[in-house]
């Protein structure tokens with residue numbers, strides 16, 4: 026087994042029980058991002074950015090194969106039967122970039138602690154993001170949750186840094 030696969034599965038320990046009838050695909054994006062974040066920290070030969078550039082390429086391929094990706098908001102992935110391993114990992118990478126690592130970890134920790142007994146849905150996670158009342162997060166929500174404009178950033182980007190730059194720049198138009 027590839028060791029990153031193990032990091033992925035360990036990351037799922039941070040998922041509260043799901044209260045949704047369809048698969049909560051966002052969790053796969055989170056676990057995929059944490060898989061590569063962990064690998065970039067423990068295996069110094071591979072950077073987060075090179076891992077995420079590969080993820081970006083995989084997301085682009087999915088868009089070409091399945092055009093439904095281009096017209097589905099991220100929140101609807103579960104219902105639409107789309108998988109969020111790659112696209113979702115890019116979403117969590119943006120959150121990580123905009124919050125910084127400490128606040129990003131704090132967000133995941135408190136979300137888990139608050140929902141460990143009750144369980145949680147994708148909507149609950151969005152609410153937790155809105156509750157941060159952080160302008161750096163609000164633009165991500167308007168691009169990823171209220172619309173599917175984030176697909177343009179993925180299609181246009183040539184590598185991970187470029188994706189971050191395009192996402193931030195297009196949020197200001």
Ligand SMILES: [Zn+2]
Pocket residue numbers: 033034037052053056
């Ligand atoms: Zn998984």
